[in-house]
Amino acid sequence: MTEPNNLAPNNADLKIVHNSLLDGLGQLATYFGFNKLLGQIYGAILLTTEPITLDHLVNQLGISKANASINMRTLERLGMVRQVSVRGEGKRKFYEAEADFWAIISSILAGREMRDISRALSVLTDSAQRLDKSKGEMTEEEQKVAALYMDRIAQLQALFRFAQNMMGTILARDFEDIQKIDIE
Amino acid sequence: MTEPNNLAPNNADLKIVHNSLLDGLGQLATYFGFNKLLGQIYGAILLTTEPITLDHLVNQLGISKANASINMRTLERLGMVRQVSVRGEGKRKFYEAEADFWAIISSILAGREMRDISRALSVLTDSAQRLDKSKGEMTEEEQKVAALYMDRIAQLQALFRFAQNMMGTILARDFEDIQKIDIE
Numbered sequence: 263m264t265e266p267n268n269l270a271p272n273n274a275d276l277k278i279v280h281n282s283l284l285d286g287l288g289q290l291a292t293y294f295g296f297n298k299l300l301g302q303i304y305g306a307i308l309l310t311t312e313p314i315t316l317d318h319l320v321n322q323l324g325i326s327k328a329n330a331s332i333n334m335r336t337l338e339r340l341g342m343v344r345q346v347s348v349r350g351e352g353k354r355k356f357y358e359a360e361a362d363f364w365a366i367i368s369s370i371l372a373g374r375e376m377r378d379i380s381r382a383l384s385v386l387t388d389s390a391q392r393l394d395k396s397k398g399e400m401t402e403e404e405q406k407v408a409a410l411y412m413d414r415i416a417q418l419q420a421l422f423r424f425a426q427n428m429m430g431t432i433l434a435r436d437f438e439d440i441q442k443i444d445i446e
Numbered sequence: 447m448t449e450p451n452n453l454a455p456n457n458a459d460l461k462i463v464h465n466s467l468l469d470g471l472g473q474l475a476t477y478f479g480f481n482k483l484l485g486q487i488y489g490a491i492l493l494t495t496e497p498i499t500l501d502h503l504v505n506q507l508g509i510s511k512a513n514a515s516i517n518m519r520t521l522e523r524l525g526m527v528r529q530v531s532v533r534g535e536g537k538r539k540f541y542e543a544e545a546d547f548w549a550i551i552s553s554i555l556a557g558r559e560m561r562d563i564s565r566a567l568s569v570l571t572d573s574a575q576r577l578d579k580s581k582g583e584m585t586e587e588e589q590k591v592a593a594l595y596m597d598r599i600a601q602l603q604a605l606f607r608f609a610q611n612m613m614g615t616i617l618a619r620d621f622e623d624i625q626k627i628d629i630e
């Protein structure tokens with residue numbers, strides 16, 4: 263079994279930077295509603311110069327094989343890691359990371375996030391229609407409440423439409439644009 | 447004790463819409479990294495025509511007073527609810543919701559989110575400097591690893607700068623703009 267020489271760096275500074283990046287990617291994962299370990303596993307794969315196996319990750323991160331395996335499946339599904347074959351290693355599964363962050367993030371935004379916003383908007387439309395239909399049968403007191411609900415629904419619709427527009431603006435940019443931003 | 451007549455609506459359609467909005471606001475809260483109950487409590491206050499007390503919320507949502515109280519303090523700190531005095535109710539604390547969603551969201555983005563991005567960028571800068579300083583003492587093999595880390599750091603810096611720009615763009619708009627978006 264080939265042990266990637268850079269899997270757990272020996273140099274003290276490399277080690278510090280390695281751990282700091284894994285921490286950061288762990289936190290970033292939680293921002294997108296995933297668990298921290300998912301980000302850390304992705305980071306560990308992103309920071310090797312050669313493809314690595316599930317066993318490497320289990321050893322390096324001190325996690326259970328089951329836990330590593332579940333997260334790896336999620337990472338594959340999200341297009342964040344992929345299996346690669348390594349010559350002379352037979353059927354053992356090796357993984358490498360998708361390093362195009364923009365491709366990853368835009369696929370999450372375009373898929374899950376946009377779907378969630380559309381769903382929220384359609385629930386709000388249904389609610390508005392429901393109130394509209396039944397307000398004729400409401401008491402005066404209930405109609406006041408219905409009017410308040412209608413106002414809140416309209417505000418939420420405006421908010422989600424704004425989010426939808428922003429998301430569209432973000433997705434319309436491509437990674438070239440991002441790369442153009444100056445790096446100190 | 448005045449029981450707000452609209453706290454738990456009797457009309458079946460009002461009840462359905464009320465619960466649906468509380469669910470939605472609960473989910474929205476989790477998007478911003480808060481717990482679901484925080485969003486539901488905010489929703490319950492947002493959907494009353496009169497200020498309500500902690501006891502009202504405890505009854506309505508079937509939660510413990512301690513739980514309601516902790517979340518209410520967070521909501522007050524975030525500027526999402528405020529205490530108001532109600533004539534003839536003496537020292538009992540009544541609450542009303544901040545209904546300007548944009549004010550709430552932009553204060554969260556401008557505060558916590560922007561701080562998190564700045565912190566991430568400064569950690570990345572530190573990491574890059576650390577590698578730069580120590581690469582002279584690294585073996586050739588270690589230098590290869592350091593070069594990979596430097597590439598990843600540069601990519602992450604570009605990504606966070608992009609996020610910082612987007613956040614700036616969002617914050618530069620004001621609620622008037624959002625209101626202008628057509629509502630069906």
